[in-house]
Amino acid sequence: MSFKKVASAFAILFALALILVVVAKQQIEDYLSLPRIDKTQLITVPAGSNFSRFGDELLAQSVVTDLRWWKIVGKLYPELTKIRSGTYEIKEGFNLEDILLTINTGKEFQYRVTFVEGSTFKEWMVNLNDAPQLQPLQKTEAQLIEALGIPYKKLEGLLFPETYHYSANMSAYQIIKKAYQHQSNVLKKLWQEREEGLPYKTPYEALIMASIIEKESGLSDDRDKISSVFVNRLRIGMRLQTDPTVIYGMGDRYDGRIRSKDLREKTAYNTYTMSGLPPTPIAMPSEAALYATLHPAKTKYLYFVSKGDGTSYFSKSLREHNNAVNKYIRGK
Template sequence: MSSLVKQSIVSDLRWWKVIGKLRPDLTGIRAGTYQIKEGYNLEDILVEINTGKEYQFKVTFVEGSTFKEWLDNINKAELLIPLQKTEAEIIEALNISHEKLEGLLFPETYYYSAQMSAFEIIKKAYLHQTSVLEKLWADREKDLPYKTPYEALIMASIIEKESGLSDDRDKISSVFVNRLRIGMRLQTDPTVIYGMGERYNGRIRDKDLREKTAYNTYTIDGLPPTPIAMPSEAALYATLHPAKTKYLYFVSKGDGTSYFSKNLKEHNRAVDKYIRGK
């Protein structure tokens, strides 16, 4: 109660004695962080505090964001206790069998009370993503070229980064499935960018496409070793329910949609039109 006086929310502690006699039901104050709205009188304030319903802060992680971006958001989050563990220590604490957290956390808005640990949000996001992936994996299409749910997670992260509109996701998924089935490299720019790390400055040059990194799908066969971002449930669904097509190529049309092609000749014409402006 004294803190309310210090903040000039309550002017005089003598009111407390009066309230204790008249409204003893309002004296069970619970410690916490509460939102006192403009215009509240003393009774309104005490009712709010007696509920024990603390003010909920929020931190948002967008679809397709990376673990590095999650850390930036966490460090900026108001009254959230920063992570005290390294990525390796988090993985050990959560008993995860993979070497990176990339892709394993569900992107959405998380609410928290003041002084909650950021680790609790990471844990909640991991359990949510695990639950979504398990459910979708159990209901996947037959004969997909993915041996494990983790491989599907890797592909979903690529589809998330490649898709502007959700309507295109299942067709983009079909392109990658078709390529994997015939042993054709995925050749997707987001994996190149992820492999470049801090060196990426907004441009991909020809030498970047030729550089052999663990993630460059222009130079490696099959999937990269880990996801490259945190995929949404929609991207996971598209991964496990690809459209039935014969497409092997796609190019962005610049409006969030893609143009799909069945052969290289048609694809090159699309590149000339939508990328080179010919």
């Protein structure tokens, strides 16, 4: 066979091989780019998974119908083979490349648990126990206090209320720890920036007051005025006489109503029967409530009553306050 014929045959074979490579490459690209997910969902990649096992899992879940190209993808795209365990959000319209890139990053789906301002530690426990994919607390409140090195007898007030994000199988203790550190940092900063002459000896006393203000304030604009009422009362030795402390002291006995006998009952928290602050906070105060506590308005108010629309009416005298109570509470 002449050299020209050999060269021609070689050229034909090369062209055919090139065509096959191009076709194969296109098929692999189609294999990777074909949309596979028709509904956003969570998938969990177990610990110890690798590229091969993950392909088997996708086949079992019918995300792919065959694995003929799977091993070839692993050879041609090694950057897509770094399978990391965890729970991931796979969105509607994702193709295989999208799925693999999501898992390669290791950025797991973030669940959320929200604690509202003014919530109590008891309510936090309910939220944590109901939170999906969160390992439950294995410690009592006393054990949590010991583990965190807290110099107080209760966690009430010491946790910052907000939305916390977590990955699957995270411990609830980690959220408690983060919330405690956040509240500690906020309280430390605001205490250092507080106004002078306030009737609080320690940051913890300010935290107690902030929890009361949080429960008393239906409108954020009223917080600094409510704060001024309590400051004015503390300065003259007048009892705080605030209903939320009565409710907290009643505990599970509270049924939505406060009766006259409840106001007279001597509990550790009833500020109608005791002078000064209760022994601990009564809820988890927000940063805004803490700020209002340490930056009260400059007023001579000694009383306030809810107007029923989220705002309060403030009074300097008992007579004016009684008139406001008749108007806004008794409807006279």
